[in-house]
Amino acid sequence: MAVSAASMAGVFAERLGPDRLIIDPGALSTAAIDGHTPRFIVRPASIDHVAAVLAIAWDENLAVVPRGAGTALGLGAPPSRVDVVLDLTGLDHVLEDNPDDLTVSVEAGMTAGGLAERLAGRRQWLPMDPPGWRRRTLGGMIATNAAGPLRARYGALRDLVLGVRFVQADGVVTWGGARVVKSVTGYDVPKLMVGALGTLGVLCELTLRLQPMPEAEQTWLAPFTSVEAAQAFAARVVNSPLQPMRLELLNEAALRVCQAPSAPFGVAVAIGSAHPAVREQGEALAVLASGEKVRVAAVGEDLWTRYDAALTPAEDEVILRIGSLPSRLADTVEVIERAFPAAERAVLITGCASLGSLRVAITGADVETVKQLVEEMRGLTADFGGAVVVESAPTNVRAAFDPWGPVEPAALGLMRAIKQEFDARGVLNPGRFVGGL
Amino acid sequence: MPLTPAIVQELLRILGADGLVTTPEGRMVYEADMHTFYKGAPDAVALPRTTAQVQAVVKLCRRESLAVVPRGSGTGLIGGAMAPKGGVMVSVNRMDGVLEVDLPNRCAVVQPGLINLWLTKAIGDRGYFFAPDPSSQMVSSIGGNVATNAGGPHCLKYGVTTNHVLGLEIVTGTGNLVRVGGKVVDGPGYDLTGVVVGSEGTFGIVTAITVRVLHTPEAVKTALATFASITEASEAVSEIIASGIVPAALEMLDAAIISAINASIGKIYPDAADAVLLIELDGPRAEVEAQAERVAIICRRHGAVSVSVAADEMERALLWKGRKEAAGAVGRLTSSYLLQDAVVPRSKLPQIMREMKAIAARHRVIIANVFHAGDGNLHPLICYDDRSAEDLERAKQANEELLAACIALGGSVTGEHGVGLDKAKNLPLQYGEADLNFMFRLRRVFDPAGLMNPDKLLPSHPACGEGFRPKRPVLPAGAWI
Numbered sequence: 032m033a034v035s036a037a038s039m040a041g042v043f044a045e046r047l048g049p050d051r052l053i054i055d056p057g058a059l060s061t062a063a064i065d066g067h068t069p070r071f072i073v074r075p076a077s078i079d080h081v082a083a084v085l086a087i088a089w090d091e092n093l094a095v096v097p098r099g100a101g102t103a104l105g106l107g108a109p110p111s112r113v114d115v116v117l118d119l120t121g122l123d124h125v126l127e128d129n130p131d132d133l134t135v136s137v138e139a140g141m142t143a144g145g146l147a148e149r150l151a152g153r154r155q156w157l158p159m160d161p162p163g164w165r166r167r168t169l170g171g172m173i174a175t176n177a178a179g180p181l182r183a184r185y186g187a188l189r190d191l192v193l194g195v196r197f198v199q200a201d202g203v204v205t206w207g208g209a210r211v212v213k214s215v216t217g218y219d220v221p222k223l224m225v226g227a228l229g230t231l232g233v234l235c236e237l238t239l240r241l242q243p244m245p246e247a248e249q250t251w252l253a254p255f256t257s258v259e260a261a262q263a264f265a266a267r268v269v270n271s272p273l274q275p276m277r278l279e280l281l282n283e284a285a286l287r288v289c290q291a292p293s294a295p296f297g298v299a300v301a302i303g304s305a306h307p308a309v310r311e312q313g314e315a316l317a318v319l320a321s322g323e324k325v326r327v328a329a330v331g332e333d334l335w336t337r338y339d340a341a342l343t344p345a346e347d348e349v350i351l352r353i354g355s356l357p358s359r360l361a362d363t364v365e366v367i368e369r370a371f372p373a374a375e376r377a378v379l380i381t382g383c384a385s386l387g388s389l390r391v392a393i394t395g396a397d398v399e400t401v402k403q404l405v406e407e408m409r410g411l412t413a414d415f416g417g418a419v420v421v422e423s424a425p426t427n428v429r430a431a432f433d434p435w436g437p438v439e440p441a442a443l444g445l446m447r448a449i450k451q452e453f454d455a456r457g458v459l460n461p462g463r464f465v466g467g468l
Numbered sequence: 469m470p471l472t473p474a475i476v477q478e479l480l481r482i483l484g485a486d487g488l489v490t491t492p493e494g495r496m497v498y499e500a501d502m503h504t505f506y507k508g509a510p511d512a513v514a515l516p517r518t519t520a521q522v523q524a525v526v527k528l529c530r531r532e533s534l535a536v537v538p539r540g541s542g543t544g545l546i547g548g549a550m551a552p553k554g555g556v557m558v559s560v561n562r563m564d565g566v567l568e569v570d571l572p573n574r575c576a577v578v579q580p581g582l583i584n585l586w587l588t589k590a591i592g593d594r595g596y597f598f599a600p601d602p603s604s605q606m607v608s609s610i611g612g613n614v615a616t617n618a619g620g621p622h623c624l625k626y627g628v629t630t631n632h633v634l635g636l637e638i639v640t641g642t643g644n645l646v647r648v649g650g651k652v653v654d655g656p657g658y659d660l661t662g663v664v665v666g667s668e669g670t671f672g673i674v675t676a677i678t679v680r681v682l683h684t685p686e687a688v689k690t691a692l693a694t695f696a697s698i699t700e701a702s703e704a705v706s707e708i709i710a711s712g713i714v715p716a717a718l719e720m721l722d723a724a725i726i727s728a729i730n731a732s733i734g735k736i737y738p739d740a741a742d743a744v745l746l747i748e749l750d751g752p753r754a755e756v757e758a759q760a761e762r763v764a765i766i767c768r769r770h771g772a773v774s775v776s777v778a779a780d781e782m783e784r785a786l787l788w789k790g791r792k793e794a795a796g797a798v799g800r801l802t803s804s805y806l807l808q809d810a811v812v813p814r815s816k817l818p819q820i821m822r823e824m825k826a827i828a829a830r831h832r833v834i835i836a837n838v839f840h841a842g843d844g845n846l847h848p849l850i851c852y853d854d855r856s857a858e859d860l861e862r863a864k865q866a867n868e869e870l871l872a873a874c875i876a877l878g879g880s881v882t883g884e885h886g887v888g889l890d891k892a893k894n895l896p897l898q899y900g901e902a903d904l905n906f907m908f909r910l911r912r913v914f915d916p917a918g919l920m921n922p923d924k925l926l927p928s929h930p931a932c933g934e935g936f937r938p939k940r941p942v943l944p945a946g947a948w949i
Contacts, residue, residue, distance in 0.1 A: 086941045206900065211813055213845050215616065223658055272752060308754035439647055
């Protein structure tokens with residue numbers, strides 16, 4: 032039955048305490064998601080609060096948008112409706128810390144920067160560095176499957192999330208996975224939640240696998256006049272016993288914003304290991320580079336600090352995540368560069384060369400140009416199973432075309448069935464995920 | 469539903485005369501996996517060669533409401549690839565091809581029946597390998613590895629099967645052919661590849677697998693550290709991990725296993741040891757050298773009697789031979805054993821080894837240990853005499869107590885073998901009703917009729933049944949009306 036906003040506010044306030052509910056019109060309009068102003072902002076302090084909010088939302092058929100730091104709201108299609116913004120930043124506690132096991136359990140609203148600070152003293156880390164990661168919440172990074180250059184060595188978040196406690200759309204608190212580094216007990220529910228954009232449940236608690244930080248680290252930059260040569264060099268590195276932490280391709284514009292030596296293309300290789308091993312791998316790297324007739328130059332680790340700062344998403348930017356292949360980097364990059372002639376170039380191309388996963392940041396392009404590029408890229412990558420996802424963009428861009436791109440019909444059918452099973456009422460992030468889920 | 473002659477005819481039409489086993493003696497071969505305690509022969513065994521055949525068989529079974537039990541090499545340890553309710557077994561052994569090797573993109577596409585080790589053999593000379601290495605890798609199929617999300621000694625550094633699977637082609641319980649994931653990472657949508665891996669054939673039958681392959685490391689160093697006490701060896705393991713070293717493998721063998729191996733395979737490990745650690749480091753040469761020194765120091769600090777490094781490939785192979793053939797050697801020790809696969813946090817190893825000793829003494833059983841110490845994945849073999857019901861009873865009690873102790877330390881019921889029929893009853897130790905219900909509903913999405921590998925993975929528990937409603941927060945009903 033329909034319930035008035037005022038009485039509903041009373042329920043939220045009663046369940047969570049009045050200071051955890053925001054209904055001030057100014058605040059609500061600031062929290063608008065793609066033009067949808069929420070009726071409530073709720074700031075839970077515990078998983079029980081989250082459960083209470085979702086139980087009410089389920090019964091009253093309210094649409095809920097879970098929000099961490101709010102830095103990734105430009106991912107996905109504009110929602111079909113928004114009633115409640117669930118601000119999870121209050122869930123920011125460490126629940127269980129096991130330094131000797133290299134695991135930690137935290138609440139999902141904790142920021143990656145907050146966790147890093149806690150871990151740095153013991154030389155451990157969660158090696159996940161999407162630009163702007165310090166401000167981002169861990170839950171948000173997992174829900175959006177965020178990744179950065181460190182992925183070259185440490186894998187994606189799917190490889191680092193061991194256990195999750197989440198609240199289903201109807202308010203049921205659920206746990207999946209384990210607190211130990213190895214477990215095959217039951218289905219791998221955490222995998223289902225990584226990258227699901229909170230459409231199957233709201234992540235509240237996370238058990239994470241940590242990694243030891245390498246004893247020493249050094250980055251080298253190899254300059255190239257063509258993307259083909261950069262690709263060939265990256266292929267040599269991949270096809271060698273070297274174990275880079277990062278193997279990042281950067282185009283000229285990206286090198287510039289990172290204040291790196293200028294070149295049409297660069298491949299930045301970070302090696303982390305014991306001191307003598309870093310030195311030896313650096314020597315091996317120089318040999319590989321000479322095969323492409325270039326010289327690698329050692330650059331300071333602050334390259335990655337500048338990279339992080341320069342590539343942190345801005346609101347008006349369009350950021351594309353392109354799933355290509357290491358062997359197809361050159362043609363993928365050429366299509367992008369062709370779409371934006373040099374004169375007006377404000378296109379930053381970066382990405383993990385050993386995975387073929389590229390990130391394209393475009394400033395000041397009109398919707399039509401972006402749309403054409405995405406369509407062309409989807410055409411190009413389709414024949415090898417690639418994908419182009421709009422990782423972040425202003426509302427009008429994401430409203431103009433499908434920001435996710437096509438999913439194989441049979442697979443999409445299964446995804447629909449899963450969403451239908453766990454959120455038949457479309458409470459969680461309705462309309463934002465693939466296929467309008 | 470019974471397997472009528474008409475259905476047999478239809479199966480023969482799909483599979484051809486040499487593609488179906490229906491004789492009692494033929495079917496008996498398939499009545500158990502390596503957990504021979506559980507037996508159940510299928511009514512027929514399909515031996516498909518193509519994905520289309522798999523799909524046709526599943527569709528037929530769906531129409532006729534027949535259980536479908538997928539099987540690879542049958543080397544599982546959990547009562548997984550057997551048919552407690554009869555039905556049609558789909559054995560994928562004949563789908564054993566390498567469909568594509570794409571080294572520039574570090575991946576390969578294989579059929580599910582391909583033997584694990586064959587993949588590494590196919591790409592090894594080009595400097596690549598497939599990392600998941602269950603001890604059964606000479607005979608187990610990659611499809612089976614995917615079904616159980618198999619691990620192995622080197623998963624400590626490289627991760628288990630799921631970390632190496634990029635994409636799958638799967639015939640779901642509805643008979644639909646679905647392709648998920650692929651060579652390219654980060655396709656949009658739910659990570660269906662991730663949930664299908666480890667689903668033990670309860671979602672469907674995997675018919676093609678895209679796997680990641682890795683470049684062979686530059687250097688490998690294998691060391692054997694001998695300890696006079698297994699507690700000290702456990703402390704050494706915990707400190708190696710805590711120090712930030714990630715060995716490729718870190719395996720523990722206790723006195724009972726050592727003597728069994730030495731008696732059956734030849735003297736490989738020091739007889740007098742209470743425990744040995746088999747430690748393998750790999751990676752860039754200088755890194756391996758530096759870590760080997762630190763590992764040796766840690767071992768000695770925890771009372772290692774000796775630390776020796778394999779001088780050449782032959783010595784190294786010998787050290788591993790003992791480890792890989794340990795399970796077979798146990799026959800010297802006991803006629804039968806219960807095998808556990810529980811996991812504890814790595815820092816809790818010394819504690820669980822002490823508790824295990826107490827449990828063994830209390831129930832008067834021998835517990836032999838050979839396990840993946842580095843990730844806390846225990847493989848206690850609880851020995852019993854199968855001619856004595858009382859012996860078995862004591863072994864069972866010790867087994868349950870040990871499992872409970874592992875869970876109490878924050879552990880997991882199974883680290884790499886899987887659940888199957890054997891451990892389904894133990895899931896409630898680790899998961900609550902809401903968690904089990906979530907899994908049950910997930911299964912129903914892939915297999916609405918409940919025909920895929922029935923009775924496996926999930927327990928018979930109200931939460932895993934239709935109509936169950938997990939507890940929701942209690943709301944102040946009517947408060948705002």
